[in-house]
Amino acid sequence: MGDDIEHVRVAVIGSGFGGLGVAVRLRREGITDFVILERADAVGGTWRDNSYPGCACDVPSHLYSFSFAPNPDWPRAFSGQKHIRAYLERVTDTFGLRPHLRFGAEVQQARWNAEARHWHLATARGELTADVVVSATGPLSDPKIPDVPGIENFPGKVFHSSRWDHDFDLKGKRVAMVGTGASAIQIVPSIQPEVGKLTVIQRTPPWVMPRVDRPIGAAERWLHGTVPGTAKMRRAVLWLIREFQVGAFVKQPKLMKAAERIARGHLRRSVKDPGLRARLTPDYTIGCKRILLSNAYYPALSQPNTEVVTSALSEVRGSSVVTADGTEREVDAIVFGTGFHVTDMPIGDRVVGADGRSLKEHWKDGMAALRGCTVDGFPNFLFIIGPNTGLGNSSMILMIESSLNYVADYMRTLERSGAAALDAKPAAVAAWNEEMQRRAARTVWNTGGCKSWYLDANGRNTTAWPGTTAEFRRATKQVKLSEYNLLAPAGRPAAASASGRAVEVAS
Numbered sequence: 001m002g003d004d005i006e007h008v009r010v011a012v013i014g015s016g017f018g019g020l021g022v023a024v025r026l027r028r029e030g031i032t033d034f035v036i037l038e039r040a041d042a043v044g045g046t047w048r049d050n051s052y053p054g055c056a057c058d059v060p061s062h063l064y065s066f067s068f069a070p071n072p073d074w075p076r077a078f079s080g081q082k083h084i085r086a087y088l089e090r091v092t093d094t095f096g097l098r099p100h101l102r103f104g105a106e107v108q109q110a111r112w113n114a115e116a117r118h119w120h121l122a123t124a125r126g127e128l129t130a131d132v133v134v135s136a137t138g139p140l141s142d143p144k145i146p147d148v149p150g151i152e153n154f155p156g157k158v159f160h161s162s163r164w165d166h167d168f169d170l171k172g173k174r175v176a177m178v179g180t181g182a183s184a185i186q187i188v189p190s191i192q193p194e195v196g197k198l199t200v201i202q203r204t205p206p207w208v209m210p211r212v213d214r215p216i217g218a219a220e221r222w223l224h225g226t227v228p229g230t231a232k233m234r235r236a237v238l239w240l241i242r243e244f245q246v247g248a249f250v251k252q253p254k255l256m257k258a259a260e261r262i263a264r265g266h267l268r269r270s271v272k273d274p275g276l277r278a279r280l281t282p283d284y285t286i287g288c289k290r291i292l293l294s295n296a297y298y299p300a301l302s303q304p305n306t307e308v309v310t311s312a313l314s315e316v317r318g319s320s321v322v323t324a325d326g327t328e329r330e331v332d333a334i335v336f337g338t339g340f341h342v343t344d345m346p347i348g349d350r351v352v353g354a355d356g357r358s359l360k361e362h363w364k365d366g367m368a369a370l371r372g373c374t375v376d377g378f379p380n381f382l383f384i385i386g387p388n389t390g391l392g393n394s395s396m397i398l399m400i401e402s403s404l405n406y407v408a409d410y411m412r413t414l415e416r417s418g419a420a421a422l423d424a425k426p427a428a429v430a431a432w433n434e435e436m437q438r439r440a441a442r443t444v445w446n447t448g449g450c451k452s453w454y455l456d457a458n459g460r461n462t463t464a465w466p467g468t469t470a471e472f473r474r475a476t477k478q479v480k481l482s483e484y485n486l487l488a489p490a491g492r493p494a495a496a497s498a499s500g501r502a503v504e505v506a507s
Contacts, residue, residue: 010034010411011121011130013107013347016045018136018384018400020088021066024095025404029411035130036097037123039106043092046140047085052164052183054190055081058211058293062231063238063395069094070231072224078213078293111352112379117420117490119380131420134407135347136384139463142346144339146178150316157333161187162340172196174330176321178313179337180206182292187337188306189296198306199329201313201321204450205279207263207286211293239469242394246468249287249392253444260286270298279310287392288448342390342463343367343456353378354423367462368433370424370483371476372399373406379421379487380414382407388436389472390454390463392445398469406476413479419486428483439466 009031012022015038026034042048057064061074064084069091075083092098105125110133113120119133143160151158159165161183174197177184184200185208192198224231248255263286271277280301282289301308311323320328345367348360354377362377369375372389373382384403391399413422440446440461445454454463465472 006128007118008033008035008128008130010132010134011119011128012036012134012136013110014038014045014136014138014141015043015092015101016047016136016138016141017066017088017397018138018403019043019045019134020091020095020097021400021404022134022136022384022407023097023100024066024068024091025408026411027095027097029408031411034100035128036101037105037107037121038101038103039124041103042089043101044085044088045138046162047081047088049141050162050164050183051081051166052161052187052190054186055183056186057081057084058182059395060238061216062235063242064397066091066397067235067401070224070228070235072228072231073221074216076213076215078211107347107350109350109352110381112354112381114354115490117379117487132380132382132411132414134382134384135351137345137347138385139342139345139390140340142341143336144341145336146313146338148313148316150318151334153318154316154334155319156331159335161335161337168333170195170333173332175199176201176313176329176331176334177337178321178334179339180204181337181339182290184337185292185294185297187335189294189300192300192303192306196305197331198300199321199331200301200306200308201323202279202308202310203312204284204289205282205310206289206292207260207282208266208292208294208297209259209263210266211295213295239394239398243468243470245393248444250439250443250466253285253287253442253447256286256444256448259291263291267298271302273302276302276308279308282450284450285444285448287444288450289452290392339453342453351378351381353381366456366458366460368429368436370429370432371406372465372472373403373410373476374422374424374429374484376424376426376429379423382410387462388433388440389465391469392454392464394469399465399472402469402473402476405473406479409478413481417481417486418489420489421487422479422484423487424484436466437461440464 010026012019015036019036023036057079060077061079065071071087102125105123107121107123109122111120119130121128143162145160157168170191171194173195175195176199177188178201180202267277267280309323311325313321314324315322320330322328348363349358351359367387369383369386372386384400389399443466445464446461454461456462
């Protein structure tokens with residue numbers, strides 16, 4: 001490599017909540033030699049990409065924001081996409097992150113250079129090297145579109161909910177909505193009044209709870225802005241409520257019966273047709289799949305121009321969608337609300353570690369990372385929202401901030417130890433993952449009788465965190481050197497190893 005390639009201390013991949021959070025934390029730690037590599041042309045991550053009709057958060061606004069960047073002006077208890085994206089733009093400006101941003105810089109490959117003890121990154125904007133790479137690409141960033149026979153010959157419009165085509169006018173059109181997850185239950189009531197015919201193709205009905213949303217009045221906003229302690233108190237109460245719920249999700253799924261009664265009542269009040277109600281009643285424990293919040297979804301499904309089909313999409317024949325029961329329905333547009341690549345991170349085949357294998361190969365039996373952050377054989381490569389850090393009932397921002405603590409201590413540990421890199425010990429990663437799988441085994445996600453995106457192709461839960469957010473904060477408070485091998489700086493004889501894999505040089 002030539003000397004003209006730019007080198008930085010830290011390269012951050014992604015500019016959603018995770019990437020921006022890392023950037024703020026690095027600056028607070030006194031580290032300013034970093035870049036944020038973003039494939040798009042603006043910050044925001046999933047809140048930039050998902051702009052579909054009705055897009056909003058299902059976590060209360062005051063909890064779904066950074067503790068270090070409170071926003072007293074949230075307009076509603078549950079904020080919409082527009083306000084969350086504006087918040088992230090404001091965070092970018094408030095903390096002076098613009099000079100660090102590189103737009104249009106999709107990472108095509110990140111390869112560990114064992115000799116130089118750093119990462120070599122090839123991006124759409126050129127090459128650079130970095131001592132440390134923090135991947136904050138997020139699990140909800142790459143849409144998953146099923147491989148449906150005949151879809152390539154469909155004459156109408158086809159798009160995924162996270163790549164909404166705002167130029168396509170749905171008014172009076174016949175639309176097939178494929179999927180009934182978190183995006184679909186917001187899209188359906190938003191487009192139902194304007195489309196001619198809406199066909200909702202449902203494989204598995206979701207559990208839907210009432211959405212207790214309301215506008216936040218001017219007096220309330222004034223109070224939070226004038227007396228910041230009131231906003232902190234509000235956040236603390238919202239957090240505590242969710243912490244108390246965790247036991248039912250992770251230890252005693254039987255306790256979910258109370259929530260199930262509320263959801264059944266909500267369905268009964270909203271849908272009068274017993275036939276439709278039966279089709280919308282799940283046969284698995286509530287919480288096994290993500291619990292959805294909506295007051296408008298069920299009423300939209302009850303409208304004369306909406307049909308709920310309880311058979312999976314099997315093929316597209318000309319301008320018709322064909323379901324597994326053999327019935328055909330002619331449509332003008334197909335919208336996929338079919339989720340994302342969560343248990344098979346797309347960045348996996350672009351990251352090449354110390355032994356020349358990609359992260360995808362390394363994870364062929366399932367994702368696993370020490371404390372959700374680091375992987376053996378991939379020195380100085382950290383994750384924000386890594387394996388087993390997902391939540392089923394609270395705010396991911398809490399988990400992100402805990403991971404930021406770990407990143408900060410990781411950087412301090414590098415400085416203190418004099419090491420060029422830390423490499424997680426395989427035994428430490430394996431022990432952590434065994435603990436995750438042991439604890440996950442009794443959770444509602446594993447025992448609830450459903451197939452969800454929390455589980456990978458082997459049926460292992462590599463996504464959800466089987467505990468409270470407070471537990472995760474304690475687990476990521478600091479780096480334990482006993483869990484790592486240390487690599488000496490390049491050229492130091494003590495660390496000369498053929499593979500560049502970790503050799504103990506400090507403790």
